[in-house]
Amino acid sequence: xxxxQHESQVRDHIEARCREHxxxxxxxxxxxxxxxxxxxxxxxAVAIAGVLASAAAVNPGLARIALWLHDIAKIWNPRLSxxxxxxxxxxxxxxxxxxxxxxxxxxxxxxxxxxNVKRAISLHVGLVRDKPLTDALAAVxxxxxxxxxxxxxxxxxxxxxxxxxxAPEWKGMEHAVLNTQDRELRQQIRDxxxxxxxxxxxxxxxxxxxxxxxxxxxxxRGRQ
Numbered sequence: 001x002x003x004x005q006h007e008s009q010v011r012d013h014i015e016a017r018c019r020e021h022x023x024x025x026x027x028x029x030x031x032x033x034x035x036x037x038x039x040x041x042x043x044x045a046v047a048i049a050g051v052l053a054s055a056a057a058v059n060p061g062l063a064r065i066a067l068w069l070h071d072i073a074k075i076w077n078p079r080l081s082x083x084x085x086x087x088x089x090x091x092x093x094x095x096x097x098x099x100x101x102x103x104x105x106x107x108x109x110x111x112x113x114x115x116n117v118k119r120a121i122s123l124h125v126g127l128v129r130d131k132p133l134t135d136a137l138a139a140v141x142x143x144x145x146x147x148x149x150x151x152x153x154x155x156x157x158x159x160x161x162x163x164x165x166x167a168p169e170w171k172g173m174e175h176a177v178l179n180t181q182d183r184e185l186r187q188q189i190r191d192x193x194x195x196x197x198x199x200x201x202x203x204x205x206x207x208x209x210x211x212x213x214x215x216x217x218x219x220x221r222g223r224q
Contacts (some may be wrong), residue, residue, distance in 0.1 A: 001108060003061025009107055010068045014042065017075045024076040035164040037157055038075060042068060044153045048201075049144035055197040056140050063140045065109075066117045069100040070124055070141055093125035127185070128192040143198035146189050151205045152212060155180045174220045177213050 018039040026032045046067040053063035073088040073096035080088070088095045101118040105111075120138040124145050133139040148154055158180045162170055170176070186209075190202040 003059060003065065006104075006107055006109055007061055007065050007068065010065050010104075011046075013103065014068050014072065014075075015039065017072070017077075018042075020078055021076040024078065031166060033164050035160045037161050038071060040157055040160075041148055041154070042071060044151065044157070045070065045144045045148040048147050048151075049140055052140050052143055052147075052195060052197055052201075056136050056195050058136050058140050062113055062117070063137060063144070065104070066100075066120050066137060066141050067144050069103070069117065070096065070121050070145060072096045072099050072103075072121075093122045097122035128188045132194040139194035143193050143195055146193060147198055147201055147205065150186055150189055150202050150209070152208050155209055155213070174217055177216050177220075180209075180213065183210070 018036055021038060022033065022036055046064045049063040049067040050060045052058075053060040071092065073092035076085055077088070088099075097118040097120075100121050101114050104114045104117060109117075116135075116137050119135060120141040123133060123135070123138045124141050127146065127149075129142075133142055148157075159176050162176045162179070186206060190199065190206060193199045193202055
């Protein structure tokens with residue numbers, strides 16, 4: 001079976017799991033959440049990974065598979081207890097790597113690929129690093145995950161989450177826009193990227209994000 005076929009299976013699995021996660025979040029709520037941050041972030045990271053992988057001599061199909069699965073331990077599993085779900089979330093790198101490996105083994109992915117994905121997922125947690133990752137797939141997974149957050153798409157994801165949550169979290173558009181722009185942290189995240197292609201991409205995204213956010217705030221404040 002090709003990487004493309006395996007990726008289709010993985011995508012279907014994650015999309016189904018995300019629907020379960022949304023059902024859990026919406027249980028008992030009068031106002032249902034309609035924006036699935038976990039799925040949208042993952043889709044964005046997958047798209048980015050396919051581009052970065054080619055520049056890093058990593059198989060793009062395997063990179064996309066890894067990104068589909070990278071946050072699997074953050075997705076609520078209704079077959080587990082609340083305590084175990086919370087433990088998965090808190091240690092989502094290691095637990096996610098284990099879960100991904102078990103799932104991919106069941107699909108018949110080669111053992112070497114399974115182990116590479118497991119390692120990459122276990123190393124993706126956090127926003128900044130002191131040293132770059134030396135494992136090529138792990139570097140792509142880290143970079144795609146962080147670029148998804150740094151990108152203009154990531155800013156839109158963040159705004160959509162705040163709108164979806166409603167009161168009391170929602171404090172107005174200006175506050176929401178400014179809250180996406182911790183510029184110092186965003187620069188630190190950029191500097192922690194592993195590959196030249198990712199850093200160049202991040203520079204463009206940061207410049208666009210700065211400009212768009214500034215223009216929105218300028219308009220909201222009634223300035224020409």
